Amino acid sequence: MSVQAWLILVLSITGVVVLAGGIATAALLSRSDDVVNELIEEIGPSRISAYQLQAALRDQETAVRGYQLAADRQFLAPYYDGQRLEQEAADDIRARLKSRPDLLADLDTIETAAAGWRQTYAEPVITSVDPGTPSLVNNVTVEEGKLAFDGIRALFDVQNTHFAEARESAGNDLNRVQTWRNFVLIGVLVVFVVTAVLLAMLVRGAVTRPLEALAAACRRITGGQFNERIPRQGPRDIRSIATDVEDMRQRIVEELEVSTTARARLAQQAEALDEQAVELRRSNAELEQFAYVASHDLQEPLRKVASFCQLLEKRYGDKLDERGVEYIAFAVDGAKRMQRLINDLLAFSRVGRLNATYTEVDLTSTLDAGLANLQAAMEETDAEIIRPSTPMPHVIGDPTLLALLWQNLIGNAMKFRRPDTPPRIVIDCEAGTGDRTGTWFLSVSDNGIGIEEEFADKVFVIFQRLHGRDAYTGTGIGLAVCRKIVEHHGGFIWIDTSYTGGTRFCFTLPTDPNPTHLDSASVALEGSTP
Numbered sequence: 108m109s110v111q112a113w114l115i116l117v118l119s120i121t122g123v124v125v126l127a128g129g130i131a132t133a134a135l136l137s138r139s140d141d142v143v144n145e146l147i148e149e150i151g152p153s154r155i156s157a158y159q160l161q162a163a164l165r166d167q168e169t170a171v172r173g174y175q176l177a178a179d180r181q182f183l184a185p186y187y188d189g190q191r192l193e194q195e196a197a198d199d200i201r202a203r204l205k206s207r208p209d210l211l212a213d214l215d216t217i218e219t220a221a222a223g224w225r226q227t228y229a230e231p232v233i234t235s236v237d238p239g240t241p242s243l244v245n246n247v248t249v250e251e252g253k254l255a256f257d258g259i260r261a262l263f264d265v266q267n268t269h270f271a272e273a274r275e276s277a278g279n280d281l282n283r284v285q286t287w288r289n290f291v292l293i294g295v296l297v298v299f300v301v302t303a304v305l306l307a308m309l310v311r312g313a314v315t316r317p318l319e320a321l322a323a324a325c326r327r328i329t330g331g332q333f334n335e336r337i338p339r340q341g342p343r344d345i346r347s348i349a350t351d352v353e354d355m356r357q358r359i360v361e362e363l364e365v366s367t368t369a370r371a372r373l374a375q376q377a378e379a380l381d382e383q384a385v386e387l388r389r390s391n392a393e394l395e396q397f398a399y400v401a402s403h404d405l406q407e408p409l410r411k412v413a414s415f416c417q418l419l420e421k422r423y424g425d426k427l428d429e430r431g432v433e434y435i436a437f438a439v440d441g442a443k444r445m446q447r448l449i450n451d452l453l454a455f456s457r458v459g460r461l462n463a464t465y466t467e468v469d470l471t472s473t474l475d476a477g478l479a480n481l482q483a484a485m486e487e488t489d490a491e492i493i494r495p496s497t498p499m500p501h502v503i504g505d506p507t508l509l510a511l512l513w514q515n516l517i518g519n520a521m522k523f524r525r526p527d528t529p530p531r532i533v534i535d536c537e538a539g540t541g542d543r544t545g546t547w548f549l550s551v552s553d554n555g556i557g558i559e560e561e562f563a564d565k566v567f568v569i570f571q572r573l574h575g576r577d578a579y580t581g582t583g584i585g586l587a588v589c590r591k592i593v594e595h596h597g598g599f600i601w602i603d604t605s606y607t608g609g610t611r612f613c614f615t616l617p618t619d620p621n622p623t624h625l626d627s628a629s630v631a632l633e634g635s636t637p
Contacts, residue, residue, distance in 0.1 A: 111344065112342075112343075113309055113342065114306075114309070117302060117305055117306060117309065118302075121298060121299075121302040124294075124295070124298045125295055125298065125299075128291050128292075128294060128295040128298070129295075131287075131291045132288060132291050132292060132295075135284050135287050135288040135291060136288065138280075138284045139281060139284040139285060139288065142277050142280045142281040142284060143281060145277050146274065146277045146278070146281070148203065149203045149204060149206075149207070150270065150273050150274050150277060151274070152199070152203055153199070153200045153203045153204050153210065153270070154267075154270045154274065156196040156197075156199040156200045156203075157196070157200060157214075157266055157267070157270060159192060159195075159196040160192075160193050160196035160197055160200070160214075160217070161263045161266075162192075163188075163189040163190070163191075163192035163193040163196060164189065164193060164217075164221055164256075164259060164263075165189075166185040166186070166188070166189035166192075167185070167186045167189035167190060167193070167221075167225070167229065168224075168229075168252075168256045169185065170182055170183055170184070170185035170186035170189065171183075171186060171228075171229045171232055171233065171252070172252075174186070174232075174233065174236060175232050175236055178236050178237060178238055179238070180238050183233065186229070186233075190225075193221065197214060197218060200214050201214065207273065209269065209273075210266075210269055210270065210273060213262070213265060213266040213269050214266070216262055216265075217259065217262045217263070217266060220258060220259045220262055221259060223255075224252075224255045224256060224259060227255065228251065228252040228255050228256075229252075232252065312341075314341070314342075314345065316340075316341070317338075317340050317341030317342075317345040317346075317349070318341075318345065320338050320340065321337065321338070321345075321348070321349055321352065324336075324337050324338060325337075325352065328356060333356070333359070333360050333363060334360070335356075336353065336356075337349050337350075337352050337353035337356060339353070412438065413438075413439050416435050416438045416439045417435075417439060419435055420432060420435045420436075420439075465503055465504065465505065466503070466504075466505075466506070467501050467502075467503060468501060468502055468503070468504050468505070468506045468509055469499070469501050470499035470500060470501070470502060470509065470536070470547075470549075470616075471498055471499045472506070473506055473509040473510040473512075473513055474494070474499065474510075474513050474534070476506075476510035476513075476514075477510045477511070477512070477513030477514035477517060478492065478513070478514075478517065480510070480514050481514060481517055481518055481521070484518060484521050485521070488521050488524060488529065488530055489529040490520075490521050490524075490529060490530040490531075490532060491529060491530070491531045491532065492517070492532050492534070493531070493532065493533045493534065494534050495534060495535060495536045499536045499549075500536070500547055500618070502547065502596070502616050502617070502618070503617075503619075504596045504616070505595075505596075508592045508595065508596075509592070509596070511588070511592065512589055512592045512593065512614075515585045515586070515588060515589050516551045516589060516612050517532055517534075517551060518585070519585055519586065519612075520532045520551060520553035520555055520609075520610065521553075523553075523555045523556050523610070524553070524554075524555045524556070525554065525555055525556055528554065530553055530554065530555060531553065531554045532551065532552070532553050533550075533551075533552045533553075534549070534550070534551055534552075535549065535550045535552070536548070536549045538618075539615060539618075543615055545617065545618055545619065546598065546615040546616060546617055546618060547615065547616045547617075547618055548613070548615055549613070549614055549615070549616065550603070550611055550612065550613045550614075551611070551612045552606060552608070552609065552610070552611040552612075553609045553610055553611075554608055554609040555609045555610055556609070556610075557607075557609050557610050558602060558610050560604040563601070563602040563604055566586050566602070567586050567587055567589075567590040567600070568587060589612075589614075593614045593615075593616070596616055596617070597616070597617045598614055598615040598616045598617065599614065599615050600612065600613070600614035600615075601613055601614070
């Protein structure tokens with residue numbers, strides 16, 4: 108059974124016992140009231156009235172004897188008053204003792220005897236006496252009257268005895284009722300005490316001890332003994348709580364094991380990352396060494412190849428046929444392209460690594476610097492540049508790299524223009540919304556030849572070209588540099604494939620002036636440097 112069921116059972120039994128005790132107490136109190144009322148309202152006053160009735164009859168007997176001796180009518184006054192008082196006392200007794208026929212029978216017997224005494228003795232004596240003329244008293248008649256009244260006196264004793272017995276019986280009933288009432292009240296009190304003791308034992312055994320064991324086990328688990336099992340004891344609901352806590356412990360142990368495994372895995376990964384970081388530093392050092400070699404040692408042979416090929420063409424050009432001159436031109440062009448590739452690769456590797464500065468940059472100023480570098484191309488292509496109508500914001504970054512970003516994007520738009528169509532380049536800037544909240548959203552749109560959607564990601568890969576060298580010059584590194592600059596500043600760059608009027612490059616820059624993200628981006632990009 109649950110604690111609630113035990114409590115309901117104990118309290119129900121207590122309630123039934125208390126209710127029965129209350130009913131018994133009420134019945135005993137009612138009986139006690141009846142007995143008290145019988146004593147006070149019936150037997151006591153009736154007993155007094157019986158004494159008054161007896162006194163009235165004695166007064167009658169005394170008055171008759173006095174009148175018989177003195178022959179004076181004033182002696183008859185107690186006789187007639189006694190009859191009146193006798194009648195009043197008898198009526199009072201009958202009114203109070205309606206439920207006691209045994210006591211009324213004594214009254215009737217006395218009344219009958221008194222009426223016979225008056226009829227056979229008192230009235231004849233009163234009639235025989237001549238008022239005012241005393242005469243000799245007949246002793247025989249007096250003795251007869253005395254004997255008749257002695258019988259009435261005997262009835263008085265019987266009546267008084269019966270009244271005393273009735274009073275004693277009522278008193279015994281009252282004592283018995285009071286005794287039972289006290290027993291019932293004591294029993295109810297004992298039931299209350301036993302109930303309190305049982306409830307205390309129930310709470311101690313069914314609630315307190317199981318909860319103490321549960322709390323102690325929880326404290327041991329909190330102290331680190333996760334394999335400690337929760338004891339399941341006590342009533343059903345306490346066991347249910349212990350079961351839930353045990354299930355929770357098992358779930359925590361499982362999650363802890365998973366967390367420990369994950370932590371060990373993370374430690375291994377961290378160790379691997381540390382090793383990779385060491386390897387990355389070594390790789391960067393080798394890259395620096397490669398950059399130095401590429402800047403000097405690799406370009407020197409290329410210059411010699413180009414120079415000597417040009418000397419061969421100059422000195423022996425008239426002795427070579429057309430195919431030999433073409434081969435020399437191919438060799439010179441290849442050497443020069445190799446030099447350009449090496450220089451572009453070095454420039455790409457230096458983005459965000461060498462001489463990088465973080466300061467508050469006005470994007471309008473960087474745009475002006477980029478356009479100044481493109482002034483000759485703008486005049487040659489008659490390009491139209493539409494700038495934002497409001498000043499562009501300030502960001503934290505490298506002003507040189509941001510100027511190079513504008514220069515590459517706008518230069519790319521002028522380079523890949525439509526034939527016989529002046530390039531029209533629109534620059535927009537607005538605060539980012541939705542997923543781009545917390546950034547500046549910028550775009551460079553042109554009316555050029557456009558880029559197919561399938562090549563939207565490929566153009567940002569280093570040395571990737573969509574056209575032949577004879578159609579457009581360059582090594583295919585410009586957009587890769589743009590991507591690296593934007594990501595170095597904590598943003599993203601992409602091509603808006605929904606734009607059909609040419610090409611639209613979109614990129615974001617963080618509005619947060621804290622350059623911490625720039626440091627982390629720079630570290631991440633160092634690992635991607637070719």
